[in-house]
Amino acid sequence: MKGNTVFKRSYNQCLRQLAGHPIGAALPSESEFSQLLDVSRTTVRAVLASLAKAGIASGGVGGRVLQRHPLATDYFPDMQTLSAGAAVERRFMEWILQGDFRAGQLLNAAELARQFGTSTTTIREHLAQFQHFGLLERRPNSAWLYKGVTPDFAAEIYDVREMFELRATRNFIELANDSPPWRELDVIEAEHRALLANIDTEYQSFPQLDERLHRLIHETSGNRFIIDFYDIVSTFFHYTYRWNRSDEKQRNTIALLEHLDYIEALRSRDQRAIDARCRKHLRTARATLARSIAFGPFRVPSSPVGVSS
Structure with missing residues (x-):
């Protein structure tokens, strides 16, 4: 079980790395992948074999090359990793x-x-x-x-999210232009535009895209507390949003547009512009969260209901 989890986590990590590479680009060697993914060469070989089976990569005269970019359906679900x-x-x-x-x-x-x-x-x-x-x-x-997810609890977790994300953007814009996070950002931006063009029928796929963008930014911080905290934030926000689906298409459209503005600011490397776009987007997220909480199960009964032991 543990080995299978390591494989799936490494496979997803590899897909994220390849997302920013151009089609036809040569893949790193087994040794380079081993260092990049921090796993054994045995695991790397299993990952490469799966990439070939999925048609993502194949052997060429100069070695393995990227055949196509990964799709959302290529990734293992988070729970399996x-x-x-x-x-x-x-x-x-x-x-x-x-x-x-x-x-x-x-x-x-x-x-x-x-x-x-x-x-x-x-x-x-x-x-x-x-x-x-x-x-x-x-x-x-x-x-x-x-004790329940109260408005006060939501406000506190939001405040920490904003603080951590703003800090992570400072690390992001210090990365070299050809670094994997910037290449992955290219792919994420393209997927945003594709989703926006088909928003009427595909709007429910936005949460996965939202998760990828914000996680990409948080992970460049290199700070384990920021990265670990984002796991809680992501689960909390996305599940809480499900309590109110009445305006889901509209709010996802707004979030997509704000994401594109945010990405544009990141590319400018202008920290003032980044802070402004980030804060604007997170304020929208906070308002969405508040509306969802209004639909949530927060009425505390007069006496606790026991769960049998």
């Missing part, structure tokens, strides 16, 4: 944000461990982390009170 601990964390967050669980309900660590197929120790570690974020409160007898 996470470590066991990270997968539990993501599944727990998704479960909480699905809207079926109410603020004021009690959680039992042993029952959650059975539900998610993991150990009680692992569950308790992640519950403690969400306690730190203010989503949970420790109660006697191994119980945890779910």
Whole structure:
């Protein structure tokens, strides 16, 4: 299982690297891929074999070359690329944000461990982390009170997101023009324009594109706290948005246009312009979040509803 996770994570990472290469470009050697992906050559060979099978890369006179750019359907789902601990964390967050669980309900660590197929120790570690974020409160007898995603909680997580993303843009614009993140940004921008041209029928595919753009920016920070925090932010924002789909096409169209303005500012390397476009886009995201929260399950009952142990 672990090896399979490493392979899938490396495969996705490789696709992101290749997204910015021109068609017909030579691929790095096995040794170079091994260093780039920080995995063994055995894993690299498995990745390259899968690229060939998918028609993304093939052998040529001078070695392997890029045959086509990766599509969204070529990537493994995020859940399949996470470590066991990270997968539990993501599944727990998704479960909480699905809207079926109410603020004021009690959680039992042993029952959650059975539900998610993991150990009680692992569950308790992640519950403690969400306690730190203010989503949970420790109660006697191994119980945890779910406090709900309140407007105050959303405002706090938004403030940290803005601070981290603005910091990450400073690292991004210091990268060389031919670096992989800039090449990937080219591909992401092209996909934005393609989606905008077909927004009437394809608007529901925007969240994946949104995830790729913001994650690309955060990951260039090289700061593990910023990168790890974005996992929480991404899951939180995208699942919360699902609580209100009444204006989904309209808000996704606005976000696409703001993304293109944001990308244009990044290309200018003008930090004042970048800050202005970033803040404008995140203000829109904050307003969308507030509207979604108004539809969410936040009415706290007069007495907690227990979850059987």
